[in-house]
Amino acid sequence: MDTSDAISDFLTTRRAKLTPAQVGLPDFGGRRRVPGLRREEVALVAGMSAEYYKRLERGNATGVSDAVIDGVSRALQLDEVEHAHLYDLIRAANAGAHPQQRRRPARSAQATPALQQTIDAMSTVPVFVQNARLDAVATNRLGRALFSEMLDDVRPPANAARFIFLDDRAQTFYRDWEAQTRQIVAVLRAEAGRSPYDRALSDLVGELSTRSELFRTLWGAHDVREHRTGLKAVRHPVVGDLELSFQAMDLASDRGLQMIVFSAEPGSATQERLQLLANVAATAPENAAS
Structure with missing residues (x-):
């Protein structure tokens, strides 16, 4: 990923979402060549010169301080995740000039025996473990039964983004499929900011961009x-x-992995159906994702 382009595109799309009134500036009218705020208006609210902000929006992040990131984030009304993403992009752009700083700990490719034992013990709820690229790393028996359409007959590792964008069954499986597509892309975009030199992630984004117009958009x-x-x-x-309902937890003992635990409201129809699925799964051969 070209981090300079990523910084430019991210800042441009964020200011396009705002109006002068939203940031407390008067709108003197006149035709705007682009939607949203002008660069000069962002700079004014952020407390910096227009030339400095323009240089940053062109992708020149050399020497950008935390205070500058905070000022731009405040001006563009970024939320916590967007602020962290901008920080990651700027850090990555500066690290690009120092190749020795590019390396990050490798993402775990498979579950350790201890992790698999732990999630197998959580027998009453579906558990799904994924890495930051949304590859399926491990499940317990009920988790595999829940996501059987994603996991069965797929060469490991199955990937949630590939399933959602490239498998027609996903549109039936996810009742809010359109919302899921936006969520998946937003999660991958955040990870691209954290790990711009992850070759496997770049390959995944390239594949999905080539094969799915919706993903590209x-x-x-x-x-x-x-x-x-x-x-x-x-x-x-x-x-x-x-x-x-789901809760996703980063695993401190397995760096780069996230464990997602699903549960149903007690006494609900979903709880009854989940128990039925558990009964069905208990009679099927064990075949955990790896």
């Missing part, structure tokens, strides 16, 4: 998001509609 929006908690509404081919 969403990728160009430069939206970023974290995947921490929420609701998954799915239509399982065996037990029907499920509404599952």
